[in-house]
Amino acid sequence: xxxVISVLLSGVSVGGQxxxxxxxxxxxxxxxxxxxxxxxxxFMVAGLMGIYFTATLPVSESLPLVVILTVVLGFTIxxxxxxxxxxxxxxxxxxxxxxxSYLLQNTATYVTGGQPMTYPSIPFLSxxxxxxxxxxxxxxxxxxFLVLALVFALSLLxxxxxxxxxxxxxxxxxxxxxxxxxxxxxxxxxxxxxxSALAAVGSVLFFTNYPAITPTAGAMPGLKAFxxxxxxxIGSIPGAVIGAFLxxxxxxxxxGLPSSWDVSVFSDAFTFALLIVILIFKPQxxxxxxxxxxx
Amino acid sequence: xxxxVLKIADLQVSYGGIEAVRGISFDVKAGEIVTLIGANGxxxxxxxxxxxxxxxPASGKVIFDGEDITGKDPTAIVSKGLMMVPEGRRIFPNLxxxxxxxxxxxxxxxxxxxxxxxxxxYFPRLRxxxxxxxxxxxxxEQQMLAVGRALMGRPKLLMMDEPxxxxxxxxxxxxxxxxxxxxxxxxxxxxxxxxxxxxxxxxDRAYVIENGKIAMxxxxxxxxxxxxxxxxxxxxxxx
Numbered sequence: 011x012x013x014v015i016s017v018l019l020s021g022v023s024v025g026g027q028x029x030x031x032x033x034x035x036x037x038x039x040x041x042x043x044x045x046x047x048x049x050x051x052x053f054m055v056a057g058l059m060g061i062y063f064t065a066t067l068p069v070s071e072s073l074p075l076v077v078i079l080t081v082v083l084g085f086t087i088x089x090x091x092x093x094x095x096x097x098x099x100x101x102x103x104x105x106x107x108x109x110x111s112y113l114l115q116n117t118a119t120y121v122t123g124g125q126p127m128t129y130p131s132i133p134f135l136s137x138x139x140x141x142x143x144x145x146x147x148x149x150x151x152x153x154x155f156l157v158l159a160l161v162f163a164l165s166l167l168x169x170x171x172x173x174x175x176x177x178x179x180x181x182x183x184x185x186x187x188x189x190x191x192x193x194x195x196x197x198x199x200x201x202x203x204x205x206s207a208l209a210a211v212g213s214v215l216f217f218t219n220y221p222a223i224t225p226t227a228g229a230m231p232g233l234k235a236f237x238x239x240x241x242x243x244i245g246s247i248p249g250a251v252i253g254a255f256l257x258x259x260x261x262x263x264x265x266g267l268p269s270s271w272d273v274s275v276f277s278d279a280f281t282f283a284l285l286i287v288i289l290i291f292k293p294q295x296x297x298x299x300x301x302x303x304x305x
Numbered sequence: 306x307x308x309x310v311l312k313i314a315d316l317q318v319s320y321g322g323i324e325a326v327r328g329i330s331f332d333v334k335a336g337e338i339v340t341l342i343g344a345n346g347x348x349x350x351x352x353x354x355x356x357x358x359x360x361x362p363a364s365g366k367v368i369f370d371g372e373d374i375t376g377k378d379p380t381a382i383v384s385k386g387l388m389m390v391p392e393g394r395r396i397f398p399n400l401x402x403x404x405x406x407x408x409x410x411x412x413x414x415x416x417x418x419x420x421x422x423x424x425x426x427y428f429p430r431l432r433x434x435x436x437x438x439x440x441x442x443x444x445x446e447q448q449m450l451a452v453g454r455a456l457m458g459r460p461k462l463l464m465m466d467e468p469x470x471x472x473x474x475x476x477x478x479x480x481x482x483x484x485x486x487x488x489x490x491x492x493x494x495x496x497x498x499x500x501x502x503x504x505x506x507x508x509d510r511a512y513v514i515e516n517g518k519i520a521m522x523x524x525x526x527x528x529x530x531x532x533x534x535x536x537x538x539x540x541x542x543x544x
Contacts, residue, residue, distance in 0.1 A: 172411070179397045179408055186395040189357060191383035191412040191458070 016144040017266035018259065023150040023219070025258025026157035030212030031235035032242070032250035033164065034205030040181045040245040041201050043100060047107040048087055050232015051114035052206055056080040056213035057129065057223045058118055064130040073132075077210040084206025085199055093195065118225035126222035135218050149218045154255075156215070160208060161251050168247070173200060181245070230278070234261075237285045243298025252296065257281055309368075310335050310462050310493050311356070311387075316365035318351045325351040327517035328365070333462065333495050338488050340496040340504040340525070342538055343514035349497045350392055352514070353466050356495075357389045358382040370461060384412050386461035390468060394451040398440025402431050405439045405450050409457030417457065424453035427483055445476035452483060456492070463487065464495045469503060481507055501538035505529045513538070 031053055038046045056076055063072030091110045095103045135149040168174035180187045180197045188194060216231060217223055235250075238257045242249025264277040288295065311333040318326035326348040333339045341349050354360045356367050358379035367375045374382050388409070396405050406424055410417050425432040428449040434442060439450060448468055455463055465484070469477040481503050488494055488507075498504035505511055508525040513534060521528065528534045 172407075175400065175404055175408055176411065178399055182397050182399055183395060185359060186391055186397070188359065188379040189383070189389050189391060189395075190408050190454075191380045192408075193380050 012143040021259035021262030023153040025255035026153040027216040028235045029251045029254035030208045032238040032254045035239040036250040048110035050228035053209040054228025056210040057217045080210035084202040088202040129217040243295030246297040249297035312368040314366040317363040337509045338494040340508040342501040347514040348517040388455040388458040388460035390465040392466035394447045396439040409454035
């Protein structure tokens, strides 16, 4: 029983971390119809920044700095690699995104020398706590609540503010949005800023629970968050969050099955098999919009 | 003597080597309804899209309210008080009716309450559907919403691209009645229409566009009684 609780706890926590990354994918897709392949690597860079900053600065200064610089990175990537291709075919922008992804990975290899870097233990987050008879880190407990609070704040922003209204308008119709006086490029930048900030928060939570960061450390969580976003219906924020929690929980349950069954090594394969099954039966994902727009 | 709100001088627009507009000049004076009529592909929509800043002209000038706005971006043009009702209505289907109205005033920072009331006064149906998503409205209601949305920007000049397109005749009557009311309330209107009969009846002045050039101009009633216009655009030859 205690074992089951600990597996579920860590599943919810991993799911929450995927959710923070998945929102970045789904927001950008909702507006640009672009799968931002560099997003997982932005997440990795945020993790590396966490290591370097905490080495010289106190946590109270380095964590905000991580968020700010990750936002700057996301903003700059959009301006430099995607904005010049605004009128190009979508495939070209996607290839640009793959290019940025490799640029970030290679730069990280250059800076770190390719060595796995140990993530610092963040006071409080890394401390252990006993829940229902099992020992776990505080980060596991805090993650789902923090994620829900951030998602709630984001949904207020999108549904209740003028900027959010502009984001929803731009996601449907660029040209008419321009005729209303909305600056498309500002709205797109805001989208990247929000996505990067959430990825930065996600990196702190995620890497606190993992021993080390390599230059490709963003690839797997990024891919799974992307799967979560597609699973939930890409473009939908609640979809991405629910998809991420489901994938996190399923994955942890498989990893937690008795070792005599010898299935834990297949947990990643399971994630992708799940995506394939979902897409066969529900091509738009759980909350996705129908493929054809009513004219 | 009324001042010119909009003056177009020798405007030329090309898309990938095809000249859609080949040197058009016309003007709209304060308080007028001016209409551009012409067949499909004559260059009417291209002209409007260029004025609103969506398309950059190859050459020529667009002077709005005494200021050269040629090639400026739509945000700058909207902020000067030029609003457009685009072809095909293009309301935001995922925004509520009220949000669709508010987004028409996106660049305004002042209180919108009186303008929302004014639009609901023109279109009581929109008030009933205030919380519905735009995409759930009928075609006619969507056209009302598109007009209301543009009015929210308090335009000095309201441009309408084919407001009657795809609507039932009874709804077209309603829309033109609203255009008259809006005009009577002091808004200057530039109207593009294939429905030449309706457009010429409501317009003070009209220009006929053929193959990217102005083929004819005159008051609405002059063109209504012109033999060539009647044959080409009204489909009648006798009274």
